[in-house]
Amino acid sequence: MPPMWVVNYLLICLSIICLIFLVRIFLHRTALIYVVRKWVEWVDDRVHLHHHFKVPELNDSTQQENQFYRRVSLYLNSLPSLEDSDFTNLVSGKNPNNIVLSPDDDQVIHDTFLGARLSWVNKIQRDDKNQIASRSFLLRIMKKDKRRILQPYFQHIHTVSDDIEHRRKELRIYNNSNGKWKSVVFNHPASFDSLVMDPALKGKIRLDLETFIKSKEYYHKIGRVWRRSYLLYGPSGTGKSSFIAAMANFLNYNIYNVNLSQVVDDADLHALLLRTSCKSLIVVEDLDLHVSEKSRKRITSSALLNFMDGILNFDDERIMIFTMNVKDGIDSALRPGRIDVHIYFPMCDFNSFKGLASSYLGVKEHKLFPQVEEIFQSGTTMSPAEISELMLVNRSSPSRALKSVISALQGSGRKSGKVVPLASDTVASSPALPSMAEEDDNGTGWKDTVPKEFRKLYGLLRLKSSKKPLSLDHDSDTIQR
Numbered sequence: 001m002p003p004m005w006v007v008n009y010l011l012i013c014l015s016i017i018c019l020i021f022l023v024r025i026f027l028h029r030t031a032l033i034y035v036v037r038k039w040v041e042w043v044d045d046r047v048h049l050h051h052h053f054k055v056p057e058l059n060d061s062t063q064q065e066n067q068f069y070r071r072v073s074l075y076l077n078s079l080p081s082l083e084d085s086d087f088t089n090l091v092s093g094k095n096p097n098n099i100v101l102s103p104d105d106d107q108v109i110h111d112t113f114l115g116a117r118l119s120w121v122n123k124i125q126r127d128d129k130n131q132i133a134s135r136s137f138l139l140r141i142m143k144k145d146k147r148r149i150l151q152p153y154f155q156h157i158h159t160v161s162d163d164i165e166h167r168r169k170e171l172r173i174y175n176n177s178n179g180k181w182k183s184v185v186f187n188h189p190a191s192f193d194s195l196v197m198d199p200a201l202k203g204k205i206r207l208d209l210e211t212f213i214k215s216k217e218y219y220h221k222i223g224r225v226w227r228r229s230y231l232l233y234g235p236s237g238t239g240k241s242s243f244i245a246a247m248a249n250f251l252n253y254n255i256y257n258v259n260l261s262q263v264v265d266d267a268d269l270h271a272l273l274l275r276t277s278c279k280s281l282i283v284v285e286d287l288d289l290h291v292s293e294k295s296r297k298r299i300t301s302s303a304l305l306n307f308m309d310g311i312l313n314f315d316d317e318r319i320m321i322f323t324m325n326v327k328d329g330i331d332s333a334l335r336p337g338r339i340d341v342h343i344y345f346p347m348c349d350f351n352s353f354k355g356l357a358s359s360y361l362g363v364k365e366h367k368l369f370p371q372v373e374e375i376f377q378s379g380t381t382m383s384p385a386e387i388s389e390l391m392l393v394n395r396s397s398p399s400r401a402l403k404s405v406i407s408a409l410q411g412s413g414r415k416s417g418k419v420v421p422l423a424s425d426t427v428a429s430s431p432a433l434p435s436m437a438e439e440d441d442n443g444t445g446w447k448d449t450v451p452k453e454f455r456k457l458y459g460l461l462r463l464k465s466s467k468k469p470l471s472l473d474h475d476s477d478t479i480q481r
Contacts, residue, residue, distance in 0.1 A: 004295060051145040054123075057135040064274040071161035072137050076109050076120055078164060113153045116145035164212040176262050176272050179349035185254060188245035195239065195246050196355040197382060201343075208341065209251060213317060228363070229320040229338070231287075232325050232420065234345030237383030240323050243345070244283060254280045260290050266303035273307060281319050307340070347381040353405075356384060360391035361398040367403040375409045382412055 057069045076082060082103060103122040111118045121138040136322050141150065155467055171186040192202050212228045219226040232240040256276045263269045276282055284290075289302060307320075322339065347354070350373045357363045387405055394401035 004058070025037070037414050039460065050140050051143055051146050052143070055139065057138040065277060067278065069135075069137065070277075071157055074161040074164045075157045076111075076122075076137070078160065079109060082109055086209060102357030113156060114149045116149050117144065118153070132309055159419035168187055169252065171252065171254055173257060174276075175257050176259055176264075179264065179271065180267055181256065181272070181275060183254075186245075186248065188242075188249070190242045192246050192250055194359060195243060196359065197239070197243075205341075205343075206250070209247070209319075212319070226317045227320060228317075229322070230341050231327070231339045231342045232323045233325065233342070233344060233384060234320065234346060235325060238345035238347060240345050244281065244321055244323075246359075247319070247321070248281055251279070251281075256280055257283045258282060258284045260284065260299065260304075263299055266299050269299050269303055269307065272362065277316060278316065281321055283321045283323070285320040285323045286325075288326060300373045325465040333372060348384045348387050349381065350374075350376040352384055353387060354387050357398075357402070360388055360395060361401055363402075366398065367401060368399070368406065372402065372409070374408065380409050380412055382409060413432075 041244070055072050055377045056066055058064065059066050105122065105124045107122050109120045109122070111120065121140070123136045123138050124132055127356050128131045162379040172431065174181040174183045176182075192206060195202065206227075207257040216226055232243060234240065244255070247253075255379045258269075258271075258272065263272065273282070298378075353372060353376065354364070357366070386408070390404045390408060391401045394404050
């Protein structure tokens with residue numbers, strides 16, 4: 001049995017441990033630990049000298065968006081110290097059910113890096129009407145830690161914000177109104193694979209884009225602004241908008257749609273363009289309406305042409321896209337070097353038609369294809385948008401969809417005064433027709449989708465073949481007797 005003094009010593013030690021444990025529980029469950037920590041930090045702050053660094057939302061000289069401000073905002077919103085703050089704002093995230101934290105005016109956010117303590121202040125200045133005039137973040141760092149951690153800390157912010165952006169990436173499309181950009185989520189599903197375009201041309205465009213995004217050092221070396229410009233021209237409905245959407249999805253770039261009719265003057269255009277972000281598509285539609293002599297002169301031609309030349313000193317890559325229906329008469333404004341790549345979007349031809357049939361109907365070959373090809377060879381055509389809409393509406397029956405396209409093409413040919421070939425005279429090569437009582441899924445009789453001449457031919461055939469009536473096998477699309 002141990003001596004009595006040993007037992008007493010052990011009891012005293014156990015009591016001290018229990019007391020410390022109870023004190024720690026009490027402190028953590030009350031505000032005392034918070035008060036003690038704040039007091040220690042206050043004393044430490046008074047002992048050491050500090051440096052302050054301001055990160056404004058806009059660059060003071062050009063009023064262009066400060067990209068580092070956006071990175072700092074992403075970084076601070078991810079810090080656990082923001083969640084542990086006494087007060088912070090709860091705001092809706094990108095998804096309606098997602099609630100995120102956002103610092104309040106003049107709120108202090110603490111951070112630690114490589115053993116050093118830092119703090120950020122969310123500074124918001126307001127005007128006389130209590131409207132936000134400017135935003136900035138103020139960084140405070142101890143002078144003794146500045147040389148050791150400042151550059152690694154900034155690089156850490158870049159790395160963390162890039163990772164957050166990659167995980168949260170959600171494309172947006174911006175439209176200008178009253179001198180400001182307003183955005184909505186961009187969910188267009190178009191891709192280069194789904195575009196009905198010459199495969200060789202698509203391959204060249206992909207390669208051109210991939211080369212551009214890897215050419216930052218080369219552009220800076222030769223003293224040129226790191227931008228690429230495209231001109232998309234052709235009739236309406238030929239796929240220019242889908243091409244822009246496919247390009248945005250391929251590059252993972254936001255879209256800034258510049259509506260020149262909403263631009264007040266040259267200064268307004270300049271300010272809008274400076275507030276576009278890097279890695280974005282800047283789109284100006286119907287350029288021919290604004291460059292031509294008949295256009296309304298809200299902005300001068302020199303301002304628009306300077307924009308096309310890339311004179312604005314963007315600090316990161318951007319791709320500019322201009323669209324127009326025709327470029328006749330304004331070729332002087334589109335000289336080489338002003339717009340890098342010209343892409344013509346034609347009306348639908350037979351090859352494009354087959355691509356649409358494959359995408360919309362899942363049909364690569366069909367009995368009606370020769371008839372469609374013959375109509376295209378006669379010079380009759382329609383826009384890809386018109387043909388795809390007919391296929392979309394009748395997608396449940398490829399035969400009905402193709403017949404509706406044939407009917408529309410023949411109607412288009414008659415309106416333009418062209419001689420459109422009708423069906424062959426032989427029954428074997430004529431497409432089989434359903435009975436007059438048959439209707440499509442929308443309740444429309446087959447007569448509404450078949451040309452009048454075809455219906456007359458069908459009636460004559462029924463009179464001559466009354467003993468062996470025709471019927472249509474919808475699955476095989478062949479004539480049975």
